[in-house]
Amino acid sequence: MVATTASTGALPPDLFDTTTLVSLAATLVLLGAGYAASRQFLPKDAKNSARVLFVWHAFDALIHLILEASYLYHCFFSWIPASSVTAEDLGSSQFYMPQPSPFLGHADRIYGPQAGAIHGNALAKLWMVYARADHRWAGPDLVVISLELLTVFIAAPMAIWICYDLSMRRSRANVLMLIVATGELYGGFMTFCPEWLVLSENLDCSNFMYKWVYIVFFNTLWVWLPLYAMYVAISEISDAFAVRDALAKVKKSN
Template sequence: MRKNCIDAVASLGIDSIMEKPVLTQVSIISLAVTGLYAAGAFVFAFSVGKSQSRINKLIIAWLVFDALIHFTLEGPFVYWSLVSTVEKSKHFTAQVWKEYALADKRWGMSDPTIVSLEILTVFITGPLAVWLIYIVLKKKPYRHFIQIVLCVCELYGGWMTFCPEWLTGSKNLKTDNFLYMWIYLVFFNGIWVVIPVLLLCQSWLEMTVTGEVKQTKVIESVTTTSVTHNYNTRSRKKME
């Protein structure tokens, strides 16, 4: 009877599900550190950017979080991938990527495409995020040009990370575990798609509105100048 019950459970696949850990010590620490990064980013944004609008404060918070992830997490990944592989490293900074590699194997084996993208992320996208924080705080006129460049870099990185894998059947992705699928793969990669798209829309609207306002001011200035000139001309003629 007991054996029959066990066989029935196994046939439903419940035993295999129970064997898959939802949270491990490494995953809990990794998620906690990510949460601290997010909290620190908000504290920085709302303290340093007191004079900024609410939307700009939120953008600064995102940029701080973005830069922290690129430098402190992806930076070590690039290093360990160039000198060896994440899988072979015993250093504590490699543990988070060993955990993520459970969802996407390429991050543990120094996949050339992934490493190439991460080099660009660490040395170009990260510094762009820091530069954009300065630009937003100082209200530089070229802010939205840099913001668009940064967003395009983020979206390109996401596309080139997953598109080649999708085209080859996603053989390196593990999608039968809730944590790996919905938290690691979907959520943590999805925010680097959703937020850059929103920032691109914001830049488009800001540049469009600013352009229309400047055009209106030019027209008003030209009209005012023309009216003033005509009035002065008529006044001189009457005096003559």
């Protein structure tokens, strides 16, 4: 659940600008890459559930390693002097969230995609599009950074490992999927629970695109697909235990 900001009834003039359209297209390209990889590496007789999970984890890894890794990069390495930003700037769409002071020991700097975008970086501009809906992603929010460090350096490699195991028909994929799905669900909760506790002050839900596409759709992908992965993995593991128990009964009867 998200709190909506007051709506003026007018749509933002930059709702479908070039950067926004390119950003949405980039997401579709990554999804297409995941599907193409499934066609290349999965056995042709793979179950539909295996194909869905392969595509999901490939897409998941690409999102983490390309987009979310770029967010971390800008949080740590892109900055501008705080003295160059006025109070009026901080209320504009160019700057949403200055970092806690002193971030990385520098009270005189502003870090994050909001700084990278000024330098013209394309991925920083992409994050500034998303930051229109969730302002925390413009700057180095400490909760978001902490979660993304785990996501980029642990969850993403594990998602690639899952794709490999699925392509090799290795049952280990089910255990790894449970681990990754649990982490994704916990990460999603820790991303939004702090916002709920402050009445979603950093979320802008004043129009359909911000609320239902950026915040609800893109974030609940990391709820429904991990839940599906857990369902499949638990079913497979339960079946394996059932076979083991059946064999144990046969041995006892003999």
